[in-house]
Amino acid sequence: MESKQILEDTFKFHGHICWASAVGTRAGLAALRELGVQRTGTSGQLHCIVEIGDNHGAQCFADGVQYSTGCTLGKGNIEKAGWGKLAITLIDKTKERAVRISYKPGRHKMVAESSFMKKRGAGIPPDQIPPEEAWEMVNMLWEAPESEVLTVGKVEPYPYEDFGEVMGLMPCSACGEMVSKMYLRVVGDKHMCIPCSGYGQ
Missing domain, CATH: 3.30.60 (Wheat Germ Agglutinin (Isolectin 2); domain 1)
Structure with missing residues (x-):
């Protein structure tokens, strides 16, 4: 399992502890691993398509993806598909190949039934829920085997045309x-x- 320091840093970047940004972090790390690349610091290396939409409770997923992959809004190397799905396609622009990673439903019932999510459903903001309750929920996904949390696709060719800045x-x-x-x-x-x-x- 990846170091929890990465996850803690993601939550600092995101602003609160939550399951969706944790899943986004795992998805991003898995995609980097599958492509055999490192977190990017420039817009010329990687590009990410994140499939979230607008106005749904799991958009936090995208912040986990941004932090783990280095694909960010500011660098212009991440885009939103707008499908309301927790999935990404990470593209290695230099080698013109990509991998798609998606969130599996297997453990989501456990997450939905956690005390954290019950409080969120009652309208309590995430930063007002005790951290131990948030971590209990996050660990359901962070410490689980990857095969129970993510579907990892095959690395496929992905022609990429880059028009530059x-x-x-x-x-x-x-x-x-x-x-x-x-x-x-x-x-x-x-x-x-x-x-x-x-x-x-």
């Missing part, structure tokens, strides 16, 4: 705020940010 910022002619050049819109003879331009995107 567009460098450079310019001030919007209307509001004066700095905007990435690729997001400027032309209005008459002026270059404006999207909100000032009136364009939808």
Whole structure:
């Protein structure tokens, strides 16, 4: 089993202890292992597709994936599929191959019946539940055999076309705020940010 230090650091990054970010961490670590790669520090090495959606209680999964893989919103090497599923496809861009990892339902009934989840269901915020109750729930998934928590797919070829980064910022002619050049819109003879331009995107 991976060091719990990774998990503790994930929770610091995420902001509270929860089962979904723990599963995301395990999924990310498993994907790194299967591809034989290390956590990335740049956008040129790995790309991750995380299948969560919006407004559901397991979106915390994505923070575990971000912390464990190094694929982050800021680096632009993670994207959301929007399917409401706890699964990822991690792509090794340099070798053009990928692996898909998904959360298994096997232990989820235990998680749902934990005192932590009962309190969450009653509307208590996660950071107001005693840490020992949160860890009891997390350990159901973190200490379990991987085969009971995750479905690990085969490493498959994955052609990847990377268009690279567009460098450079310019001030919007209307509001004066700095905007990435690729997001400027032309209005008459002026270059404006999207909100000032009136364009939808």
